[in-house]
Structure formats: structure tokens, C-alpha cells
Amino acid sequence: MNFKTLTTIALTSLLMGSTSTxxxxxxxxxxxSAxxxxxSAxxxxKPKTPARNVNAGAMSxxxxxxxxxxxxxxxxxxxxxxxxxxxxxKSDGPFTVFAPTDDAFAKLPKGTVETLLKxxxxxMLQSILLYHVVPRKANTETVLSRNAWSTLNGQRISIxxxxxxxxxxxxxxLKTDIKTSNGVIHVIDTVILPETxxxxxxxxxxxxxxxxxxxxxxxxxxxxxxGDGPFTVFAPTDDAFAQLPAGTVDSLLKxxxRDxxxxxxxxxxxxGRVFASDAIxxxxxxxxxxxxxxxxxxxxxxxxNDSRILTNDIQASNGVIHVIDxxxxxx
Numbered sequence: 293m294n295f296k297t298l299t300t301i302a303l304t305s306l307l308m309g310s311t312s313t314x315x316x317x318x319x320x321x322x323x324x325s326a327x328x329x330x331x332s333a334x335x336x337x338k339p340k341t342p343a344r345n346v347n348a349g350a351m352s353x354x355x356x357x358x359x360x361x362x363x364x365x366x367x368x369x370x371x372x373x374x375x376x377x378x379x380x381x382k383s384d385g386p387f388t389v390f391a392p393t394d395d396a397f398a399k400l401p402k403g404t405v406e407t408l409l410k411x412x413x414x415x416m417l418q419s420i421l422l423y424h425v426v427p428r429k430a431n432t433e434t435v436l437s438r439n440a441w442s443t444l445n446g447q448r449i450s451i452x453x454x455x456x457x458x459x460x461x462x463x464x465x466l467k468t469d470i471k472t473s474n475g476v477i478h479v480i481d482t483v484i485l486p487e488t489x490x491x492x493x494x495x496x497x498x499x500x501x502x503x504x505x506x507x508x509x510x511x512x513x514x515x516x517x518x519g520d521g522p523f524t525v526f527a528p529t530d531d532a533f534a535q536l537p538a539g540t541v542d543s544l545l546k547x548x549x550r551d552x553x554x555x556x557x558x559x560x561x562x563x564g565r566v567f568a569s570d571a572i573x574x575x576x577x578x579x580x581x582x583x584x585x586x587x588x589x590x591x592x593x594x595x596x597n598d599s600r601i602l603t604n605d606i607q608a609s610n611g612v613i614h615v616i617d618x619x620x621x622x623x
Contacts, residue, residue, distance in 0.1 A: 303575060331481060345427050350470045355389055358472045367397040367405060375417045385441035386429035390449070392483045395545045400483055416488075419445055419609075423486040429475050432468040436465045446522055446565060447607050460484060490518045491525055491608045500615075503533040510545045511554040517561075521610035524566040524577075526585070526596050528619045555581060559622040565612050568594060568604040583622050596620070 356378055359365040368391055372378050381387060397405055408417045424447035430441070436458060440448045449460050458465045463482035470477040487494070492514055495501040502526055508514040517523060533541055544553045558581035571587040572594070578584050585596050585598055594601040599618040605615040 354474045355472045387475035388426040388430040390424045390480050487607045494608045500529045522565045523611040525560040526560045
């Protein structure tokens, strides 16, 4: 099996892993504010569409060759080579690439590009580059029809619009619809960076999940949640744990109750990345515990079982977190 085949298989695996094994995978997104989350959140307002830059002559060239021939993507081309992604992006695809210019890479802190190009940082470089690739062909109209897209990195990029133009995360889309034989390129002015912290690290930085993190450690699950995953965690806050009867948390943290604690925590974890919009469509998700949780919109409030989802779609390098206001207990 040659390298091109291996890399294409790896990309396919990443794509399949980006959608929950428990749910059917839609790619539309909800607002990070759970109270405003609705099934219509995938639609965007359209104040200003970026000017199209259709290059009909590029149709005979693939994404990589088109970028190289343009002369303004030398750093991107070098990065694709260092990350061993050239053959993958020369395959059939189709792909949509949000391509940072050389000037975009030059905006990174001094020494960043050189560090990323080192062999020991190949995995990090791959993660960043795959975060710029959507596994389908999406022209301008299609891109702007949603407020988020799942990438081959597994994480989502956000799309927004204003009077000054369209943005992908914090990058301005400069040119659109550069057609190639295996997809389309949209040029951006900034390198977009995925979340690099794992689920426990993201939770720790929020400073409202101390009890959850202590419980995960006591149950022997902290290391698992630091792994590749991906996982979706319905994360009870410290206030949620405080609502349990007095002494419950202290009792669960005792070594002799480790299995019971692990069972409760697993009821809050779903295998795969389950974004809010996907969860609403599926209406339920199978947890690592083995039981299903019910997911629904109740008068505009996103719920999992009887718990309110306070904030949804918090991304981590290995999954996604939804913040909930109650600890859920398996039946």
C-alpha cells in the first residue's frame, strides 16, 4: 500500500471520526448560547458576499497544483509537504480549502512556521492544516448558507458575515471560488488555529468544573478523557454537583465507590463529537455507560434529560463539551 493510499485512508478515518458514532452526522451548527439554540441556527444573514474570483483555467489542476501555481501560497505548500498531506489533497476529494496566503503565515509569531515545519511537530502541523479543509466542495453560496462547518481536523470552523465581508473564525475571506479539479479554494488572510487543549484541560481552564475533574480522577477516567477520543461530555458545573444531597459527592469519591462513580460519569459521555444541532436532530444519544440520554428543545431551551444545557459546543482538541446545570443519574 503506497503513501497516497495510506494518507487518503487517514483522512477518511478523520472524517468518519468527526461525527458521533451514536448519531447521524449533520454539519449545521447551533449558537453557543443554549437558550438561543434552534434548528434554524444553520442559516446566516447575508449582508455582504465576498467578491468571487473564479479561475476557470484552474479546473484542470488539483488543489495543490493550483495553489503552487498561484505563487502566493509558498508557505502553505511547504507546510503540506512537511505534514505529508500533499498526496491526500491531490486525491479525488472533493475538498474545500480555506487557504492562508504567505502574508497570513507571516502574521504568526516569529519562529512559529519554522517550529511547525520540524519533523517532531508533524502531528500538530497536520491538525492545523486539516482545520482549513472541509471534506466536500462548497462554493461561496454554500459556505455562507451555514454558520459552521466540520473540518477534517474534526473541529468546526465558524462562518460569520458583516458589512465588511465574510469571515471564517477570525480570518477574512479575501477571494472565493477558485475552482480546481478536486474542489474549491477560498483565500483567507489569517491562519486559523484549532483548539489544542484536551477536554480536561479546557474544563480546568474554565474554573467551574473542579468537582467534575476530581470525580474523573477518582473514577480513573481522567486519562481516558485526555486521549484521542473524540468524546462529547455533558459537563455538570460545581453548582450542579452542589445540588446533590449533602454528603453524596464525598461518598462517591471514596475508593470503595469508584465503580458507582465511574458509572455516573460515563452516563455523561458520548463517543464521538456530538454538536448541538446534530443532537437535536437525533433526539437521543447512546452514552459510554450504555444507556441513552434524551435531547430536545423545550420552549427554546436545549435540554439533556431534565438538565438544562447552559452552554453548548465548547470545542476541545479531542471532542466537545456541553455545560449542564444538573448531574444526571443513570437508571
